[in-house]
Amino acid sequence: MRKPCCDKEGNNKGAWSKQEDHKLVEYIRAHGEGSWRSLPKAAGLHRCGKSCRLRWINYLRPDIKRGNFDQDEEDLIIKLHALLGNRWSLIAGRLPGRTDNEVKNYWNSHIKKKLLRLGIDPNNHKLSLTTRPRAQISNCSDRVGASLGRRSMDANTQNNNVSQSSSDNDKLRVTTSGHERPSDNASCLEDIETSHHSQERKNLNLDLTISVHSPGRETYLNENRADAFETAAANCRPEIDCGSSPTTLLLFS
DNA sequence: AATAACTCCAACCGCGCAGGT
DNA sequence: AACCTGCGCGGTTGGAGTTAT
Numbered sequence: 001m002r003k004p005c006c007d008k009e010g011n012n013k014g015a016w017s018k019q020e021d022h023k024l025v026e027y028i029r030a031h032g033e034g035s036w037r038s039l040p041k042a043a044g045l046h047r048c049g050k051s052c053r054l055r056w057i058n059y060l061r062p063d064i065k066r067g068n069f070d071q072d073e074e075d076l077i078i079k080l081h082a083l084l085g086n087r088w089s090l091i092a093g094r095l096p097g098r099t100d101n102e103v104k105n106y107w108n109s110h111i112k113k114k115l116l117r118l119g120i121d122p123n124n125h126k127l128s129l130t131t132r133p134r135a136q137i138s139n140c141s142d143r144v145g146a147s148l149g150r151r152s153m154d155a156n157t158q159n160n161n162v163s164q165s166s167s168d169n170d171k172l173r174v175t176t177s178g179h180e181r182p183s184d185n186a187s188c189l190e191d192i193e194t195s196h197h198s199q200e201r202k203n204l205n206l207d208l209t210i211s212v213h214s215p216g217r218e219t220y221l222n223e224n225r226a227d228a229f230e231t232a233a234a235n236c237r238p239e240i241d242c243g244s245s246p247t248t249l250l251l252f253s
Numbered sequence: 254a255a256t257a258a259c260t261c262c263a264a265c266c267g268c269g270c271a272g273g274t
Numbered sequence: 275a276a277c278c279t280g281c282g283c284g285g286t287t288g289g290a291g292t293t294a295t
Contacts, residue, residue, distance in 0.1 A: 014288090015263075037280060053281080054264065089283060100283075105262050 012046045016055055020045055024052055025060055058101045065097025069106055077103060077111060082125040 012020070027043035033056065036049035045052060058064075069077070073095055080091040088100035088107075095103065107122075115122040 013265075015290095035280090049280085050266090050282095051264075057282095058263070086284065101263075104284075109261055 011048055058099045063097055
């Protein structure tokens with residue numbers, strides 16, 4: 001069992017004071033990032049290095065974009081989550097000025113609920129009978145939103161954990177017709193498309209598509225190298241167009 | 254006005270990986 | 275090869291703030 005890195009007596013925990021923030025910023029301004037282990041002592045902070053790193057990365061860094069996520073960012077998060085799963089750092093890497101922690105929090109507090117309200121399983125981005133509002137299961141045109149308090153949200157988080165571990169091994173499924181749907185959900189999708197949710201779904205821009213301009217993409221998938229494709233997409237290599245366009249790529253089948 | 258319920262997010266925790274010895 | 279150390283990541287928690295009753 002590894003001993004905790006932050007077990008030193010006398011280390012502060014909890015919220016950072018203005019003075020601590022100032023010390024950290026000034027130190028990093030003078031000496032640069034890195035060497036987190038030794039930084040607290042050098043900077044005169046009674047914090048563990050890990051805590052300093054987190055504070056800097058998630059809050060104090062000058063290039064951090066604060067404030068609400070705009071619609072484009074939200075769309076991108078949904079698309080990238082469909083591609084990458086809960087790899088928040090990779091997702092945040094595609095959103096300038098956003099941190100993995102911020103993206104993760106936004107997903108859990110906003111997007112996840114929005115998807116659930118639309119009857120979409122946020123774990124796999126498929127329409128889901130189990131996550132759909134009860135009334136929709138019996139009557140797809142009904143309009144009952146899922147009521148998600150803290151407790152149920154936490155339960156969902158835990159479900160997510162379980163599925164996350166398996167999602168890493170999930171395979172990409174490429175459709176050749178362009179708009180193939182999971183067959184068991186097809187009829188309900190049609191129902192929902194005709195419901196009041198359809199407009200919201202459009203607003204959400206749930207088109208999880210990847211362009212085929214790149215020969216590289218087909219190659220990756222034909223060779224069953226989903227992981228390599230994911231990595232390339234995450235790094236947004238030029239041969240992978242991460243934007244929207246014709247061929248539908250359904251993930252996490 | 255009081256307080257219970259809920260939301261949100263900053264911060265913590267534990268694990269895995271990479272690099273060094 | 276085995277061990278150690280530091281870093282980064284994703285999951286989880288605590289508590290302040292907000293809303294509902």
